[in-house]
Amino acid sequence: MSQLSTGLTAAERENLKFLLSMAAGGIISGHAQGISKELRDKALGVSQQSLPKLLAGPREKYPTGIVFHGRAPFLSDEQLTTLDQESRECRSRAERFMDHYVASGAPAAREASLSEPVRAFLGETVGAVAPTRRANYLYYDEPGLGIDPHVDKDEFSLNILTMLEHRSGGGQRSELILHPPGQDAIHFHLQPGESLVFFADSVTHQRTRTVADESIRLVSFGYRTLEGNS
Numbered sequence: 560m561s562q563l564s565t566g567l568t569a570a571e572r573e574n575l576k577f578l579l580s581m582a583a584g585g586i587i588s589g590h591a592q593g594i595s596k597e598l599r600d601k602a603l604g605v606s607q608q609s610l611p612k613l614l615a616g617p618r619e620k621y622p623t624g625i626v627f628h629g630r631a632p633f634l635s636d637e638q639l640t641t642l643d644q645e646s647r648e649c650r651s652r653a654e655r656f657m658d659h660y661v662a663s664g665a666p667a668a669r670e671a672s673l674s675e676p677v678r679a680f681l682g683e684t685v686g687a688v689a690p691t692r693r694a695n696y697l698y699y700d701e702p703g704l705g706i707d708p709h710v711d712k713d714e715f716s717l718n719i720l721t722m723l724e725h726r727s728g729g730g731q732r733s734e735l736i737l738h739p740p741g742q743d744a745i746h747f748h749l750q751p752g753e754s755l756v757f758f759a760d761s762v763t764h765q766r767t768r769t770v771a772d773e774s775i776r777l778v779s780f781g782y783r784t785l786e787g788n789s
């Protein structure tokens with residue numbers, strides 16, 4: 560697959576990536592029940608393992624696709640407070656995108672995504688990246704919102720996802736799940752202020768559906784990696 564990708568144009572590679580991600584997402588979501596489990600597992604393995612290989616670059620250093628999880632050193636408490644406030648203010652203009660709401664173009668989010676500490680952190684971990692100027696507030700604040708297993712387009716090759724608020728009535732809660740190739744799924748319950756930095760273009764991921772009385776606000780910064788094929 561890596562060999563094949565070297566002969567493809569950027570657009571062809573993006574199409575192949577799209578087909579592989581649809582295959583992986585479809586199988587994980589249970590849309591391939593008509594074929595045997597053996598074949599299904601094989602198809603899932605091939606599609607998931609091909610995605611990072613197709614894109615190569617710094618992804619090989621991160622077999623789970625996860626670069627960092629925790630309280631990010633590149634975001635100050637003050638910045639988190641500002642982002643939280645701006646996220647609340649932007650809710651009224653957020654637009655529905657599939658099964659969640661998105662507000663883009665907010666100035667504080669954009670400024671934070673372009674800050675020197677973020678650039679330095681990414682430079683030390685994954686190497687040089689190009690900010691795509693994509694900084695979105697995400698809202699899962701009605702019952703039944705979520706996002707099915709998918710991989711992102713190259714504006715979010717690398718995603719810094721930060722939890723701003725997660726309210727729930729207790730019991731079952733929506734969670735973020737990553738499906739790294741050939742490994743068990745990894746479940747995240749991000750705490751407010753915690754970030755996950757991961758290769759969203761090559762590791763299948765999803766957010767399970769929100770339940771009654773649950774409300775989630777996140778901010779997501781997108782970057783494009785410069786090494787490798789992408």
Ligand SMILES: [Fe+2]
Pocket residue numbers: 709710711759764
């Ligand atoms: Fe995503």
